[in-house]
Amino acid sequence: MSLPRSTPSAQDVDASGLIAFVDAAERDRLGLHSLMVVRHGHVVAEGWWRPYAASRVHLAYSLSKTVTATAVGFLVQEGRLSLDDRVLDHFPEVDRSAVAEGWADVRLRHCLSMTVGHEEDAWPHVFDRMSGSDFGDAAHPSDWVPRVFATNPTRPPGTVFAYNQVATYLLSLVVGRVAGAGVPEMLRPRLLEPMGLPDIPWHRDPLGRELGFTGSHLTTEAIASIAQLYLDRGRWQGRQLLSEAWVEEATRAFGPLNEDPGADEDWSRGYGYSFWMQRHGYRGDGAYGQFLVVLPEHDAVVAITAEQARMQSTLDGLWEHVVPAMGAAGSGDSDRELAERLAALEIPAMSGDALGPEYAEFNRSDASDLAADYTAVSVTRDGADHVLGLLRRGEWLRVPVGRGAWSEGRLVAGGATLPVVSSGGWVDEDTFRAEVIAIESPHRFRLEARLRSSDADLTWRMVPLTGYDPLWLATRWARD
Incomplete structure (x- = not known):
């Protein structure tokens, strides 16, 4: 069952403030892909920058932590987990002689609150995400759990905050072991089906287990719906799905603050169970601008997907434009202007007026930052359009x-299948330009190929945290 729709003015929201936010986001190049604003349980604004769309899922990065923590919350309310459980007790097969000192008293609540005892993220000691390697082979996949427990927490648990991927990775594995199904599967009857939300594709480890800390793919409305569930203290359209006690505990600051001197203002106000405290309310978020914002004082939530590196700027825009619009007098004219503005959003497609040759082939240039496995490019005319070829490990994609x-x-x-959308063309007699969007992620890369030099630049707009090969963004694998 989706969220009901209304107009901003009917829910006491001044649409001119939402228009100002969209205008500021575009002016400041915040790279938004979608926006949904909900007040009093009603969607009052929703828009997608085409080719992104309401029906498409979007890689949520660390917003996944909020989803994983919610799965833990369900098992706690069912009495199948306790926040005081020792994490190691859920991994009896791990050789205790290989476990680093400091793990013995780490509890589930420490993983939820990022207070395991590491003073920095320990994940680089487990897996180099940018390499796209070390998964092992199909017959002998790598098990990352022993590597996690080999990392050494240097402070007692609960005494220091460090944003730490291993903490949520372990939570995801614990959920799988206790529930007998991975996070998205166990959430289906508890959360997704009751709320009318689609299944959640997820990036996985070599043994096929959800990463937990990243990798979930959510629609914008799914983000907003989960935010609304927390705003309503675990209730969804009259039914108590998630314990009110869990929501209360998860959404208040736990223990020590973020000590990173370079942290932005809204990353320095405390952390709950995979929720950040902020100037107004609290949020879950993910790299490159994925936001689940809960504003209890305004009975509102905001969902945003994007590709941008200045996440504080997005929050600053919310505080400057959206929050003051809550409870302010609106008008039908402003409502209509906002609806028209949101309906016209788009990422402009690339084009070109030159005809270009029927077929051309190019070598990868030294300026490229796409994975080195991509060694050549081809462009074939196809009526008014073109077909782009990418040579990867001797195979044309x-x-x-x-x-x-x-x-x-x-x-x-x-073995991977990655949905993409592409646009481009010959801009002159020498140069072909195109852009390829991995449409279920924040990311896109550009191609510029030149006949005179017979080479092509393949460059990411922003390099994914999954690595330089676009295929590592895929959730569809032949082994699944």
Whole structure:
């Protein structure tokens, strides 16, 4: 059952403030992909920057932590987990002689609150996310759990905050062991089906287990709905799904503050169970601008997806424009202006007026930062449009490229299938330019190919945390 719709003025929201936020986000190039604002349980504003769309899931990065913590909350209310459980007790097979000193008294609540005792993120000691390697082979996949417990917490648990991927990774594994199903599967009957939300694709470890701390793919409305569940203290349209006691505990600051001197203001106000405290309310968030914002004092929530590196700027825009609009007098004219503004949002498609050759092939340039496995590029004319070829490990991957419009395709190789949309064209007699969006993620890369030099630049707008190969963004693998 989706969230009901209304107009801003009917829910005492001044639409001109929401318009000002969208205008500021575009002016400041905050790279938004979607926006949904909910007040009094009603969606009052929703928009997607085409080709992103309401029906598409979007990689949520660390907003996944909030989803994983919610799964823990369900098992706690069912009496199947206690926040005082020792984490190690859930891994009896781990050789205790190989466990680093400091893990013995780490409890589930320490993992939820990022107070395990590490003074920095320990994940780089487990897996180099940027390499896209070390998964082992299909016959002998790597098990990362022993590596996690080999990292040494240097402070007593509960005494120091460090944003730490291993903490939520362990929580995800504990959920799987106790529930007998991974996080998205165990949430289906408890959360997703009662709220009318789609299944959650998720990035996994070599043994097929959800990473927990990242990798969930959510629709914008799913983000807003989970935010609304917390705003309503675990109730969903009259039914208590999640314990009110859990919501109360999860959404208040636990223990020590973030001591990072470089942390932005809204990352320095405390951390609950995978929720950040902020100037107004609290939130879950993920890299490159994914936000689940809860504003209890205004009975409102905000969901945002994006690709940008200045996340504090997005929050500053909410505080400057959206929060003051709550409870302010609106008008039908402003409502209509906002609806028109949101309906017109788009990421402009690339184009080109030159005809170009029927076929051209290019070597990868030294300026490229796409994975080094991509060694050559081809461009084939296809009527008014083109087909882009990417040579990866000796195999051609081909996707359609719309001229002045986004064309849907798939990158398929190595057992992975990645949905993409692409646009581009010959901008002059020498140069072909295109952009490829991994449409279920924040990310896109650009291609510029030159006939005179017979080379092509393949460059990310912002490099994914999954690594330089776009295929590592995929959630569809032949082994699944």
